[in-house]
Amino acid sequence: AQKITQTQPGMFVQEKEAVTLDCTYDTSDPSYGLFWYKQPSSGEMIFLIYQGSYDQQNATEGRYSLNFQKARKSANLVISASQLGDSAMYFCAMREGRSGFQKLVFGTGTRLLVSP
Amino acid sequence: GAVVSQHPSRVICKSGTSVKIECRSLDFQATTMFWYRQFPKQSLMLMATSNEGSKATYEQGVEKDKFLINHASLTLSTLTVTSAHPEDSSFYICSARTDGNTEAFFGQGTRLTVV
Numbered sequence: 001a002q003k004i005t006q007t008q009p010g011m012f013v014q015e016k017e018a019v020t021l022d023c024t025y026d027t028s029d030p031s032y033g034l035f036w037y038k039q040p041s042s043g044e045m046i047f048l049i050y051q052g053s054y055d056q057q058n059a060t061e062g063r064y065s066l067n068f069q070k071a072r073k074s075a076n077l078v079i080s081a082s083q084l085g086d087s088a089m090y091f092c093a094m095r096e097g098r099s100g101f102q103k104l105v106f107g108t109g110t111r112l113l114v115s116p
Numbered sequence: 117g118a119v120v121s122q123h124p125s126r127v128i129c130k131s132g133t134s135v136k137i138e139c140r141s142l143d144f145q146a147t148t149m150f151w152y153r154q155f156p157k158q159s160l161m162l163m164a165t166s167n168e169g170s171k172a173t174y175e176q177g178v179e180k181d182k183f184l185i186n187h188a189s190l191t192l193s194t195l196t197v198t199s200a201h202p203e204d205s206s207f208y209i210c211s212a213r214t215d216g217n218t219e220a221f222f223g224q225g226t227r228l229t230v231v
Contacts, residue, residue, distance in 0.1 A: 035219075037222075045222035045225075047221070047222075050218055102213075103162055104162070104211075106159045106161075108158070108159045
């Protein structure tokens with residue numbers, strides 16, 4: 001079973017508009033962390049935002065916010081005031097547990113295209 | 117954020133040769149390093165996890181004799197693709213984290229082309 005599901009292979013948004021990228025996850029571990037990364041065409045993975053399973057409030061980092069709905073197991077990324085430079089692949093990832101290697105499992109990604 | 121440097125960024129090699137990719141944490145001690153592989157238009161697939169001074173833990177289906185991982189110090193891990201073949205052509209990317217940190221930091225990635 002997929003641990004991280006991103007159902008939107010591609011999304012289009014106009015500059016200055018807000019966009020939501022969907023992510024659902026599956027885990028039975030009560031302790032986990034959710035990440036969003038941006039991957040531009042150059043390939044590097046840029047960390048955007050993190051949400052811990054025990055965090056009471058939704059994470060925010062500048063124009064990025066995470067809509068964390070624990071009961072629904074969703075962790076959607078909201079980008080406000082889109083910019084042309086936001087065009088990239090976006091990956092949702094999960095890390096389970098508090099101990100051990102704590103490896104990340106990635107979703108299949110969403111390609112975002114911001115148009116002028 | 118912390119800096120992870122991966123080298124080389126691009127490499128082209130002949131079939132049958134070996135290629136070494138380096139991953140360095142520049143301003144922190146990386147107790148754990150991860151190596152991922154990414155095919156075009158696909159997600160990152162974890163290949164192996166390594167802790168400094170111990171043998172790497174490989175994911176199912178990853179040949180440990182083909183993808184040699186060495187994590188000899190707290191700032192350096194290497195991935196060696198041995199006897200490379202065209203099907204090994206891919207984007208390889210490392211990440212590093214230290215105990216107690218939430219985040220793992222990624223290198224810039226290496227695009228390997230085997231001809």
